[in-house]
Amino acid sequence: MPLRRAQGDGPASSRWAGGTKADLNAKRKKKVAHIYEALNSDPADVDALRRLAIDEGGLLTDEIRQRVWPKLLNVSTSDLPLVSGRSLRQISKDYQQVLLDVRRSLRRFPPGMPDEQREGLQEELIDVILLVLQQNPQLHYYQGYHDIVVTFLLVVGEKLATPLVEKLSTHHLRDFMEPTMDNTKHILNYLMPIIDQVNPELHDFMQSAEVGTIFALSWLITWFGHVLSDFRHVVRLYDFFLACHPLMPIYFAAVIVLHREQEVLDCDCDMASVHHLLSQIPQDLPYETLISRAGDLFVQFPPSRLAREVAAQQQAERTAASTFKDFELVSAQQRPDMVLRRRFQGLLRPEDPAKVVLTKPRTNRFVKLAVMGLTVALGAAALAVVKSALEWAPKFQLQLFP
Template identity: 55%
Template sequence: MTGIAAGKPRRRRDMRPGGRESGGAGGRSLSWRKQKSVLIYEALTQDPVDVETLREAAVTEGGLLSQEIRRRVWPKLLNINVYSLPPKPGPALRANHRDCNQVLMDVRRSLKRFPAGMVEAERCALQEQLVDMILFVLGCHPQLHYYQGYHDVAVTLLLTVGLRLGTAMLQTLSTHHLRDFMDPTMERTRSVLNYLMPLIQSESPTLHEFLIRSEVGCIFALSWLITWYGHVLSDLHQVLRLYDFFLASHPLTPVYCAAQMVLMREEEVLRGVCDMPTIHQLLSRIPPDFPYETLISRSRSFFQRRPPCELPPLHSISAASFHSLQISSAQQRPDFVLRQQGTRPSDVPPARPQNTLVKLAVWGISASLGAAALAVTQTALEWGPDLLLRLF
């Protein structure tokens, strides 16, 4: 599930909590979170961008750490130029669109996907943007068909990266990772969903046989796959952590994640009554304290151990298009180069002035960590002084 690097091979550095490296002069070591942040910034400023390191950061413990980092890294994972975004979607797209009524109904029912305590006027404005965002993508790609749950993916992008960048990301996801779910029929979706049982069988024949006898089927996992768990998890942090993982991974990874989630509850399942209602109810309810970092780590190992090529053939458009997305992503230029080549989008705020406090922070960092920190802090300044002061 790693990327395909372009040009000179780069050494992969350990981003796990136990894999700390020296932080600079005097051998002082940074915490793993700070060290990981530095490695991400360095990867973003490589030319071409070190997408393989960004993918590694997204899938290892802690993921991409913060919203600020996600706004920088998520576009790189999908090969999106933030200085060449589609126009801002508007209400005019709603006229005569075949899916407009369904989209409006689903978005109006999506109140739980917005942060608790959000001012109603702000939420309503975001819901309007969400409708425009979805209809813009569908209008640009008439071959794509809306499905219930698509708005759950869209709202996660909107809340994280904003309207224009979220729209660009949704377009790429719709033609790649989510493409199997956007056919006029659910035949391909069922094929992806039915991959679940062979995966479980490959790891635990006992659990597989129990599930077959219970006749539970795979429908309990449908919303997990088509919404990337956004519809079933109430904690936005958990959703974002899974999105880090999925955006950096093969399109079939959510299926492996679903299978691993069931495997991690094997003892609980086998203690239950072997009938469809009992097992369906049990599996449909994800425990609130479920260990998502463990789930991600095990799902990643699961994919490497049992890759799709070793399982029954699956005619997946999403899987077939992934290789080309990997190759194109490896050729990206860093943002400071793209900024020189284009103009800043109207909804991307300019960099804030470097005030005295920030200059002192830069001086202190460079003095304590050495010259290597200068390039990192320059990038951090572009991201904003608040981020820099929190980073170190």
């Protein structure tokens, strides 16, 4: 059975915009009803589940996540065998490193948990990691991987966590589990081009400071699980990332930096000062607003549009993002990024000029549109009814390169 966390079973963010407590409860109940309606469809309406996972508040409870996360990852939950990784400890080359990392993971467990219970969960965490690695020898363990695995363990329990983590590791996380960090560095190289599209001044300041992107490494490879102290915010982000393209975490990293624009510009323009500021992630971020902005930016500046700038920094590799179209999430006709695209096109209309922010023009560059002014809560995504991707022309592509 998954752990019932005292502080994590409620909505990822109870601070939905506007309304009385009664209004918020009614809104919550309505969303729960929509989720179960999608789950109980035959077959399950995965398109709707993706939209609801992206939508304001995410999937709300661990009980719901236990049913929806497998759908988002296309993992069957019928007749799951419980295969233990305990016997692998003597033969796994990664065991000692995994053991050290897990022992250092005390802060990832709910405060006040009895030592015996926590120690039991840590043993399960080791087993899940070793089993996934043993079944997929092409994957290489990295420090921070356990921060992702423990999130799944706490939400869905050991039996279900193993197949979910395995699917996640062979798709979304695959680039982080290569023998070298080349693909991870390639993904990090998307950060500055995204910032440049929206705020050239901030981009140029960071370039002048030579801060690089290493400050965002732990954010990316742990899906923010290592740097956020409130588990509710972690699982809210996991709802979002599981429903989206593998590169969405780097877009979310970009909007955090953009959100902190003034703090950065107020720094001394040197690597040490800017790196120190950015590496200390605030815990009181407006998560729903940032999720909304990340989705908007992905739609407006998809990886295919940024790839040439990224390739100028590092020779492009064949990454998980480039092959995501081969990863079938049950429905072959609708992808989560099209949900975001429909939402963006529905909200940003010509008659809404206040929601368009023009970046400053540069020599030999087109004036760019940014959507950082588009702060409509993701609850509005519920209005963007998901239809077949075949209605789109031209077809929205997910490849890194056109």
